[in-house]
Amino acid sequence: MSRTGIIGILAALLVIVCAFLPWSVIESRHLMFTGMNGTGSSYGEPGKLSIILSVLAIIIFLVKNKWVSRINLFIVGFLLAWTFRNMILYSRCEIGECPSPGVALYVSLGAALVAFVCVLFTKERKA
Numbered sequence: 585m586s587r588t589g590i591i592g593i594l595a596a597l598l599v600i601v602c603a604f605l606p607w608s609v610i611e612s613r614h615l616m617f618t619g620m621n622g623t624g625s626s627y628g629e630p631g632k633l634s635i636i637l638s639v640l641a642i643i644i645f646l647v648k649n650k651w652v653s654r655i656n657l658f659i660v661g662f663l664l665a666w667t668f669r670n671m672i673l674y675s676r677c678e679i680g681e682c683p684s685p686g687v688a689l690y691v692s693l694g695a696a697l698v699a700f701v702c703v704l705f706t707k708e709r710k711a
Contacts, residue, residue, distance in 0.1 A: 589645045592660075592702030594639040596645070597693035599667065601633030605688035608674040610681060611658075617683075619673060619692075630670050634692070637663040641699060653706060660696070660703045667696040 603619035610617075615624045619631020637659055644656040671693050675685040 585635040585646075586707060588702040589705045590597045592640050592706065593645050593697045594698035595670045595702065595705040596663075597706075599638045599663065599692050599699070600635050601694065602688040602692035603634050607670070607692075608683040610683045612681060618688075619670070621702075627673060630666070632674075633666060633685040634663065634670070637666065641703075645702075653703070657703050660700045664696040664700045667693045698707075 606616050606618055608617050609615070611623065617625060617627060618630055619634060622628050622630075639664060641656060641660050644652055646658065671689050672683075674689055675683065677683075
């Protein structure tokens with residue numbers, strides 16, 4: 585397995601770990617949101633889709649095939665877009681209340697970006 589594949593797998597695992605860490609905190613209401621716990625808001629649980637996409641990306645990183653690598657480009661691209669959406673959603677101000685975003689929100693976006701770059705630079709086998 586190439587170095588880019590290993591780094592991509594580690595980045596996808598980091599996205600999974602960040603789904604369980606605090607993404608934002610609203611201190612005036614004593615609320616803490618993670619990717620898996622959105623109680624007290626209408627955010628839902630966007631960490632579930634992040635986990636599903638990351639697991640698919642890990643599986644596809646392990647398979648070396650030309651067409652499967654192209655599918656991984658779509659999956660990790662969607663993961664990157666989804667984590668960017670989560671960053672915007674969880675760090676925006678609403679009705680005069682601004683949450684303090686957690687570090688895990690930005691780490692998740694950075695890890696998804698690293699996984700995307702690894703997909704772009706992974707060498708494909710001809711098949």
